[in-house]
Amino acid sequence: MKREELFSVRMRAAKGGAHERGSTHVSGGEMLAAYSDIQQAVMYLLEKGLVHSKGKPDFMQIQFECIEEPAKRVEPLSVTTNKVKSAKEGRALAWSLLEQSGIPRNIIDEADRLVSQYSSMRGAMLIDVHSGKRLDDRGEKGVRASRMDWQNGHYEKWAGCHHMPLHSRIKEALALATKVCEHRVAVAELCWSDDPDYITGYVASKTLGYQRITQLKEYGDEQGCRIFFIDGKEDVDSYIHYLEHQPVMIQWEVEK
Ligand code: PML
Ligand code: MG
Ligand code: MG
Ligand code: MG
Incomplete structure (x- = not known):
């Protein structure tokens, strides 16, 4: 049977601009998802970064990529x-x-x-x-x-x-x-x-x-x-x- 493709879905949020500009980190998140679960994972991470006790972010990046290696x-x-x-x-x-x-x-x-x-x-x-x-x-x-x-x-x-x-x-x-x-x-x-x-x-x-x-x-x-x-x-x-x-x-x- 063919192994189901797995995706890494990640989020990082900051205030004061992107992290690279020395801003303050607000929130980050990591998930693994099958293709059919990517939308749900992105929505979860979006909410996680938007509603945070460290305050409102003004920068967020959410990305996903297919993983080649099998998961341990x-x-x-x-x-x-x-x-x-x-x-x-x-x-x-x-x-x-x-x-x-x-x-x-x-x-x-x-x-x-x-x-x-x-x-x-x-x-x-x-x-x-x-x-x-x-x-x-x-x-x-x-x-x-x-x-x-x-x-x-x-x-x-x-x-x-x-x-x-x-x-x-x-x-x-x-x-x-x-x-x-x-x-x-x-x-x-x-x-x-x-x-x-x-x-x-x-x-x-x-x-x-x-x-x-x-x-x-x-x-x-x-x-x-x-x-x-x-x-x-x-x-x-x-x-x-x-x-x-x-x-x-x-x-x-x-x-x-
Ligand atoms: C974090 O939220 O950044 C770390 C939380 C660590 C403790 C979680 C727990 O076991 O309650
Ligand atoms: Mg945190
Ligand atoms: Mg999952
Ligand atoms: Mg050891």
Whole structure:
């Protein structure tokens, strides 16, 4: 049987002009869709970028392209929700989870310092767990993990079984973290949103799974964080290629 053609559909929105002009990133989105689902995907991403707590964008780009490579099928990371009472407690827990993943504390502090130099990064920063050095040369743009999505209907089944809300934000973040951590170069990811009204973030790794932390910043704060901690002794260019190009479809079946 001929494999069904798969399309990568992506959106990025900014205010103050296009991202290339140094404007403020508002929203981004990634989907995989069959040809017959492209219209629905574009409408979803259009709405996502138009209605946003960071404000009205004055620039948006939505594009789709056919993907040649077959999608790798991956199960979602296991999910734990850690309730904390403050951002301080949340950050302390995040730091200790990163240490459990084998990252020395001084490297975590250095990564935090590097990421807070930028007010509106749209992708992730890649940090070497041995030296604490940034390994991508993408500046404010960072590296954007792309070409990942859930198989149609699988998130809804997964969320039902795990008593998780049908929240597109969790759906998208879990797909991204699963893709990021699947590769052997990945050590862990640290993320919280730049949306001022969303304070839950996570630490993810292959062994810890997706560890949600209910508060990693204060309401109103537009400083986000997305760090991919990696083993810099490995081939970093091939990891970046994987993040940007390898299609990954998240699949989940009810455990028998
Ligand atoms: C984002 O929206 O930019 C990242 C959200 C990360 C946390 C999602 C969750 O598990 O609640
Ligand atoms: Mg956002
Ligand atoms: Mg889809
Ligand atoms: Mg690994």
